[in-house]
Amino acid sequence: MKQALYRRQFLQFLAASPLFAAEDPKDMKDVFNVMDFEAKARVAIPPAHFGYLSTGVDDDSTLRANRAAFNKVYLRPRRMVDISKIDTSVTLFGESWPTPIIIAPAGSQKAYHPEGESATARAAAAADHLQILSTITSTPIEEVAKLHKRKIWYQLYPTNVWALTERMVRRAEAVGSPTLVITVDTQGGRNTETEARSYNLDSRDCSVCHPAPKMGRKGRRPIVMFEGFPLDSLSTANPAQNWETIRKFRQLTKMKIVLKGLETAEDARLAVEHGIDGIVVSNHGGRASDSTLGTLDVLPEIVAAVNGKMPILIDGGFRRGTDIFKAMAIGASAVCIGRPYLWALGAYGQPGVAKVLEILTREFRLAMTQCGTTSISAINKSHIGFHN
Ligand SMILES: Cc1cc2nc3c(=O)[nH]c(=O)nc-3n(C[C@H](O)[C@H](O)[C@H](O)COP(=O)(O)O)c2cc1C
Incomplete structure (x- = not known):
């Protein structure tokens, strides 16, 4: 009941956005690359929501490190290769996908x-x-799940209440989700200062649409998947979790288990030892720990540690097809995209998200042609170099 009211008010609120009123959602003529969506989103999304989308942690230095990492790697184009046919498809856990570009999990998308x-x-x-x-x-x-033709994967914050964690796993199983992506990088909480500052830029009364975080713990936003569990005693993090917890998950489900948020060779090796099926090299888009390297910086040590024993996905700052190509050349199996599709969702809804996927696919394909690589398996370390 309350939920429906918040939703209706939220819809009215967004419908009043200047961007929605002024522009045809399909009119994206000024969008040339995925970064162009950010400026559009800034206008379309309420300041506090945009702050949540943009924020890193502390000084946002990890957020910047993710982007900076791509400038340390250059492409080594190859010529005189027949590139009339390019196959961008990848296989993950036996399933083929037309490109290695994956939609990263991101919460609260109705905020955009x-x-x-x-x-x-x-x-x-x-x-x-x-x-x-x-x-x-x-x-x-x-x-x-009903809207996607294929089976979606489910990202799990383990939470501090096992009964809730278990219920979420069962719901994912019930819709046929084959893979559980357990996010492990925010176990101790985080300090999202840019987000907190953005509340002051938002003069709107948040409580018109939802209980606002700045109203304190009691004012926490309802979480759809937590319905029926009292929010006050719940945390998305389980501070007690360790490698033993993986055993519990193995007993709980037959789904593939992928750990999201590993950033070191040591943890990657432990993941292999504990029978994890795959990992996402991720720092949560700079939203977990500050003062770390970019994800592309740590990818080589992780690829070496894993030594081909499981697929390695990566995310963090991927904005160009060449970024994706660099990760694939180092040894990633696929790449997840976060903010670009959220900006596009906020600015234009579904057509915007479609455009982001189209742009990145086109750019990635172009990078493959420039380097004379006609399939994913042809991409290797010889196609990139590292600046000193
Ligand atoms: C607004 C926002 C919400 C996010 N929510 C989640 C989440 O609920 N679970 C999760 O595992 N990661 C979450 N992430 C992290 C993304 O899955 C991904 O790691 C990150 O966005 C990749 O970096 P990028 O935004 O630079 O592409 C979120 C990221 C953003 C920007």
């Missing part, structure tokens, strides 16, 4: 567009991209 995760699912399904749905989804998993 009334259709939230549903718009994302439709866009991802149309171009056949894997979607990973967040624990903090603002649309129930059952609804999102």
